[in-house]
Structure formats: C-alpha cells, structure tokens
Amino acid sequence: MISISRDGWLIIGARTLRSFAFGFxxxxxxxxxxxxxxxxxxIGLLLSIALGGSAALTIILSGVADRWGRRRVLIICGLLMCxxxxxxxxSDNLVALLLAALTGAVSVTSSEVGAFIAVEQATLPQTxxxxxxxxLFSLYNFTSYAALAVGALASGLPDFLRGSVAPVTTQRLLYLGYGMVGAAVALLYTRLSAAVEVQDEAVKKPLLALGLGPSRAIVLRLxxxxxxxxxxxxxxVQSLIALWLNLxxxxxxxVLGVVFFFANLCSTASLLAAPAIARRIGLLNAMVFTHxxxxxxxxxxxxxxxxxxxxxxLLLRQCLSQMDVPTRQAYTMALVAPDERSAAAGVTVVARAVANAISPSLSGIALRYVALGLPFIAGGLLKSGYDIALYFTFRNVPLPVESEGLKDLV
Known part of the structure; x- marks a missing residue:
C-alpha cells in the first residue's frame, strides 16, 4: 500500500479540484x-494566448519557487485562477477574455501545464x-483525469438547461464556479506544511544555468x-477537438460533454496500468511503446x-495516450538529483508550455481556411517522430536511481 504524507494528499486534492474546473x-x-x-x-488565438500565459507564468514562478517558497507560489496560482x-x-469582450487568459491559470487541454504542475511535480517526491x-505520480494523475471526466460532463449543463434557464446565465455561472474553485484551491495550499519546501542548503546554492547542475545537458535534451x-x-487540445466535432x-x-466524460474516463483507466507496465518493461519503453x-x-x-x-x-486513443504521463514525470525526476528537481520540472514544463502555446492558433487557421482534418494528421506524425527520437536518444542513458535499487523506476 502506498504511503503518502498529509502534504501529498493536499496536493492531490488541490489538483483534483482544479481538474474538475479545467474539465468543463x-x-x-x-x-x-x-x-x-x-x-x-x-478562438485559436485565445487558446494560444491562454497556453502562452501558462508558459510565462511557469517561467516566472518555477524559477523562484524554491526561494520564495513553494506553498506561496501555489497560493498565488490559485488566486490567479480565481x-x-x-x-x-x-465579460464577453474579447480583449478582457484575452487578458484573463494571460493570467496563465486557465486550461484548454485535456491535461494540464503551467506553474501549478511544475511546482507540484517537484514537491511530490518528498511526500x-x-x-x-x-x-504516486499515477495516483496524482488518476484522480486528476477522473475529475476532468466529471468536469467535462458538467460542460453540457448550459445545453441541458436550455429550456428553463437562459444559456448565457448558465455559462456565466460555470465560469463563476471556476473562479470559486480557484479560491478553494488556494485555501488548500495554505494548509501545506514547511516540509514541502527545499532544504535551506539547497536554496542557498548559487544558481547555475537554468538552476541545473550536472544534469543540465540531459534535462535540456529531454x-x-x-x-x-x-x-x-x-x-x-481538447477545446479544439470539441470544436472540430461540432463543425x-x-x-x-x-453531447460533447458526454463524449469527453468517457474520453477522460478512458484516460483515467489507462493511468492505472502505467505503473505495472513501467515495472515490467521500464519507464522509457512504457513512455514510447504505449504512445x-x-x-x-x-x-x-x-x-x-x-x-x-x-x-x-477517440476513445480508443484515450485508452493509450496518457500512459506516458506518470512515467514521463517519474523518469524526469529520476534523471536528476533531489536538489535539481524543481529546476528540472520547471525547464521541462516550460518547454512543453511554450511549444503547446504556439500550435492552437495554427489549428484555428487550419480549421477555418485549410482542412478540418489537418491538425490531427500533423499532430500524429509529429508525436510519432518525438517517440522515436526519445527512444534512440535515451535508451542507453542510465537512471541514477538504479544504483539505489529502486525497482519501481527501472
């Protein structure tokens, strides 16, 4: 049975709660x-700005989390979500919505990027x-995807209540609920103990390039x-798939709420299999050959x-597409020393967030002016190229923790 500290459960609870909001x-x-x-x-522009804001927030906050305090940074993220x-x-003014998206505290994907997850990933190994x-990472992601599924189901509420309540009223109530979830998440983070912070000695170390030391080259390649x-x-991203199905x-x-409820349930179920597969064939193989x-x-x-x-x-794809998430997170944390984990999580999450922010605007243009199916084909080809390159780049790179006999990671 897994042994998790109170701080670990608070982090898992906070992510579960905000994932419900991210889902709808x-x-x-x-x-x-x-x-x-x-x-x-x-629409693609707004989604890109939302992801770009997430990337900017991650760059700013993950780099200072260990010095300012991880708890303080997580509370700030919750308040920005609110x-x-x-x-x-x-408001329904596009400029106002773009500015709100720039806070970096809204998610338009079926998963999550940003400062929340960068700081949490660095903290969880201590719990x-x-x-x-x-x-632990599988449980962290399992509860998140279960909440995403329920949140996706809630997204159909405006259409379901169309006959009795004005759609705009229900839509605004959904977003008000989103803000209240942000406040509740911030409140949960205030209950974290001092144990989530890094040791004073690690904080006082001189900052190297990107906060990384010996692991810098490997982390940058990854x-x-x-x-x-x-x-x-x-x-x-999930928002664009929903738009594509509508178009x-x-x-x-x-209908889309029900579709993505089951899609996220499939993702949730896949996470249960990830630890067993990783133990059997290794983290890297599990990342690549399920993807x-x-x-x-x-x-x-x-x-x-x-x-x-x-x-x-789509449902068959979701049964496989997220198996690499906990294995990727565990693999990244296993590659580096404990005092480099915040920096490593920050660098990888920022890299993902910046790249993730560019493409929705391109998909929006493709959906309107080129071909509806183009984003799916291009996305699949690029993801396959990533998997193949990842395997041949890291297949001969040993994990430092292997010498400690951590069989769960090899």
Whole structure:
C-alpha cells in the first residue's frame, strides 16, 4: 500500500479540484466563444494566448519557487485562477477574455501545464518513499483525469438547461464556479506544511544555468524533445477537438460533454496500468511503446465517416495516450538529483508550455481556411517522430536511481 504524507494528499486534492474546473472549461470554452460570434482563427488565438500565459507564468514562478517558497507560489496560482474565472463570468469582450487568459491559470487541454504542475511535480517526491514514486505520480494523475471526466460532463449543463434557464446565465455561472474553485484551491495550499519546501542548503546554492547542475545537458535534451510532443499536442487540445466535432458533425455541448466524460474516463483507466507496465518493461519503453499506437489512432479520427466512428476512435486513443504521463514525470525526476528537481520540472514544463502555446492558433487557421482534418494528421506524425527520437536518444542513458535499487523506476 502506498504511503503518502498529509502534504501529498493536499496536493492531490488541490489538483483534483482544479481538474474538475479545467474539465468543463476546456470542453465549453471553444463552443462558448463560437456562440459569441468569434471565428475559428480568433478562438485559436485565445487558446494560444491562454497556453502562452501558462508558459510565462511557469517561467516566472518555477524559477523562484524554491526561494520564495513553494506553498506561496501555489497560493498565488490559485488566486490567479480565481481572478480569471471571475473575468470570464463578468465579460464577453474579447480583449478582457484575452487578458484573463494571460493570467496563465486557465486550461484548454485535456491535461494540464503551467506553474501549478511544475511546482507540484517537484514537491511530490518528498511526500512518499522513493520506491513508490511512479505509483504516486499515477495516483496524482488518476484522480486528476477522473475529475476532468466529471468536469467535462458538467460542460453540457448550459445545453441541458436550455429550456428553463437562459444559456448565457448558465455559462456565466460555470465560469463563476471556476473562479470559486480557484479560491478553494488556494485555501488548500495554505494548509501545506514547511516540509514541502527545499532544504535551506539547497536554496542557498548559487544558481547555475537554468538552476541545473550536472544534469543540465540531459534535462535540456529531454525538454527539447518534449517540446515537440507538446507542440503536436497543442494542435489537438481538447477545446479544439470539441470544436472540430461540432463543425464536422453538428453536435452540441450536451453531447460533447458526454463524449469527453468517457474520453477522460478512458484516460483515467489507462493511468492505472502505467505503473505495472513501467515495472515490467521500464519507464522509457512504457513512455514510447504505449504512445505510438495512440498517435496512429489520432491520425485516423478525421478519416472516420460518421460521428460514432470518430468518437470510438477517440476513445480508443484515450485508452493509450496518457500512459506516458506518470512515467514521463517519474523518469524526469529520476534523471536528476533531489536538489535539481524543481529546476528540472520547471525547464521541462516550460518547454512543453511554450511549444503547446504556439500550435492552437495554427489549428484555428487550419480549421477555418485549410482542412478540418489537418491538425490531427500533423499532430500524429509529429508525436510519432518525438517517440522515436526519445527512444534512440535515451535508451542507453542510465537512471541514477538504479544504483539505489529502486525497482519501481527501472
């Protein structure tokens, strides 16, 4: 049985709560903007700005988290999430919404990037025994995807209540709820103990390039490769998939809420298998060989002739696509020394966030002016290239923790 400290459970609880809000936001936001009269290119721009704000916030906060205090930085992130939700609830002006997106505290994907996750990933290894790290990250992601699924189901509330409540009222209440979740998350972070912070000696060390020491070269290579995967993922973020299904098959928010409820449940189930697969074939193999089939399924989605077949292909893809998440997180933490984990998490998360921020605007342009299926094909090809390059780059790189006999990570 896994042994997790009180701080670990608080972090898992905070992520679960905000993932619920991210779930309904990511499915609903593109349809909401389209309903306000914005076109696909404008929607893609807002999604890119949201991800760009997340990248900027990560760059700023992950670099100072160990010095300012991890708890303090996480509280700031929760308050920014609250502020963004209140702006979306109060205004439908594109400039105001763009400014709210710039807070970096809104998620438009089926997963999460940003300062929240960078600081949490660096902190979590301190909340459980080393040999249970992959299991810990699987639980951390499992509860998140379960909450994302329920949140996605809640995104259909405006359409479900259309006959009795004005849609705009329900939509604004959803975003008000988003803001309240941000406040609740910030409150949870205030309960974290001093044990989540790094040791004084580590904080006082002189900052090296990007805060990294001996692991710098390996972490930069890993971050570079992960940025390719993130760029590809940004082409098909959950908000854009929801928009594509709406444009291609004419389905509404109530149906899409159910679709993404089951899609995120499939992702949740896949996380349960990740630790066992990693123990059996190794972290790197688990990352690569579960991801390649999901990329093929991604490219098949736009080729499906009916809504039902497209959804079935999407669900099959979701059964595989997230198995690499806890293994990737555990692999990154295993590559570096404990006093470099915040920096390593920050560098890799920032690389992913920056790359992820660029591509939604390109997808918006493709959806409007080029071809509806192009983002899926391009995303699948780029992700496959990432997997192959990752395998051949790191297959002969030993994990430092192997010498400690941490069988859960090899």
């Amino acid at each position: 936001f990511s499915v609903h936001i593109a349809l909401y903007l389209r309903g306000l009269g914005y076109d696909e290119a404008q 502020a963004a939700g209140l702006v979306f609830a109060a 459980a025994p080393h040999e249970q790290r992959t299991t 971050a570079g490769l992960q940025s390719v995967d993130a760029f590809a993922g940004g082409l098909v 291609r098959f004419g389905v509404g928010g109530d 390649l089939p999901s990329n093929l399924l991604l490219m098949l989605i736009p080729l499906m002739p009916s809504f039902e077949l497209a959804v079935l292909t």
